[in-house]
Amino acid sequence: MELSNRPWRWEEGEYTVTRTLPWSGPGCHNQCGILVYSKGNTVVKIEGDPDIPFNEGRLCVRCLSLSKVVHSPYRLTHPLKRVGERGEDKWAKISWDEAYDLIEQNARKVQAEYGPEAITVLTGTGRNISHILAKLCYSAFGSPNMSPAFFSGVACYAPKLQLMLATFGGFIWADCSQMFPDRYDNPNWVPPKVMIIWGNNPVVSHPDSFMGYWIVECMKRGTRLIVIDPRLTWLASRAEVWLQLRPGTDPAIALGLINIIISEGLYDGEFVDKWTDGFDALRERASEYSPERVEEISWVPKEKLIKAARLYATSKPAAIQWGVAMEHHQAGMSTLLGVQDLWALTGNVDVPGGNIINRPGVDYANLPPFAWGIEDVPRDTLRNTIGYKEFPFYKGAQPDLMAEAMLTGKPYPIKMAWMQATNPLACTGADPKSAYQALRNCDFVVDVDLFMTPSAMACADLVLPAASVLERDSVRAEFVGGWWGPLRAVNKVVQIGECKSDEQILLEVGKRLNPESFPWDNVEQMLDWLIRDTGMTFSELRERCDPVYAPFHYRKYEEGLLRRDGQPGFRTSNGKFNLYVPAFEKIGIDHLPYYEEPFQSPVSTPELSEEYPLVLTTGARSWGFFHSEHRQIPQLREIDPDPEVEIHPDTAAEVGIEDGDWVWIENNYGRCKQRAKLTLTIDPRVVHAKHGWWYPVREGAEPSLFGVWDSNINQLLPSGYQGPSGYCAPYKSLICKVYRVSSKS
């Protein structure tokens, strides 16, 4: 499609129409073009922008409901200072200046008495907040301890990013023509002949700058599917082969596929010989995983595994779209490594219709991923990062060890916490009752959000109202590299109460605490600085309006477009796409893919499994929610009114559960209540529970905390079972039992 050159704002009848994109909160990692129809200070409706190639006018229900989020009566609109006990729901409205005074006083006190590392910045999922909170942590507070809030093993995408950098020095994703503004018409692009959809359901989740409908567009152009998932998803129901594996056995599937492809000689010998390192060791390791052994481990019939391996390896080009589910097991790194090896073994690296190495719309080499401002933290202080010694491969403060430090004061006490874009008690935090205690142990807790959350209610001393994406100017730029997208301006439409943007809060707090590192007079100057390498200012980018695409080349390793020295090869010390993890060798971790039983399973803990006989997987996405967001938006709650646990009818019948019953899901760590959904789409030995549940319209004060302890499935998940590199954790490989909620419960 042609870019439109339409203006960024115009009048249309009674409406002002603004072109922008949701980057972000609320929402997701994507950058769909939206048209915001407003009247005065009111957003009336949202439509998809047909001139943006990323989504071609399509929107999911979350963006279509954005006006309801912006104008929700539950929005925070003023800074709030706690005046009762924590959790009592007693607050006083204060000015921003008073709020900043409190932050400055407390931060300086902690810095003076305990050192800057006693302050932690606790983050939620990525997007603009990734670089903003890094700068806040490193430059404003001078602390090295930025940490994903109680998110065990930061088991979502970060493991992939670190692994890819360590093995071939780039970021890869499935090629659905997204690098080209003319999309499916681009003459250099071809659709994948086969796509493996592994551990995700993109038509619902639209993960990490990847729109699910792109797969459907490829299917219309002939792409056939292999789906690897314990649940029969919409895509699985349309697949040539569906591998319904036991949750947590993904590394065995990867090794089984590799073994078949190598032993049957289906690999791309030319690519392997010329561009990879570690083939012999990988072949030897994979040979331990015969189809029979993989069937025994994974419950996947060997015939299906063999069919999938042959179909993938003999269809060129072929792509793998990988999901977060891979990282939700302790051995998640092994699965990720196995998938990377599959790309390379089949020669599907950076080829049209394969798995392509993205490059940003504009390169921002001057902004290190997740580490803007890290130069402001002295080396000695950096060496004090929580987890620095235990997990040298991990970048930042390791969340399981951070939880431990906050609970025990070891290796040193954490006295102040800044939470932003996160709701750990209700969302991705493992062992949320310990997280509650950990936050309560802090002397001063700040929370920044659109809404009052259980985490803020229970633990915060100061709550700051964040502007939503329609209330701020920003840039959607590729600061990290893993969420590829062309450069665009984010345009403010309305002002709600006294809400401030993430950028503005960062700048104002930074100027208070460390003005030398925040030399900008206003947010626009800061945005100008961030995109200075483009040669454009923010206002010029806004006027341009259409997304900025950089030229994209396939097979960049052949042309010397990946390495800093301009030589052919990959951006690694040996110039190769490594089939193992060189950094793991150095720190004594198994550097090849391997299979390890989940820490609790019918195999590893057979006695415990007598009491908890079902494998528990969690966290499949809902149409209307992003993690714990949106439960207070009526039209989205209508789609998913209750948390649901999927149970096979045979399993339900054994324990007297009927469709729609409220049931307890319980294991040795805790229990929660969800509504039974009986379905044939899941194995009788497995149940699947929804995550991120709380009830924003219920009582906020303790003990209710918006009902956060009722349905939060993470109460069944301990902290501290991260993988050996510090990454990945068993969110999707637990055990449990289910039983009806009795009238006494």
Ligand code: SF4
């Ligand atoms: S995937 Fe959905 S929520 Fe995300 S940006 Fe696109 S329309 Fe919005």
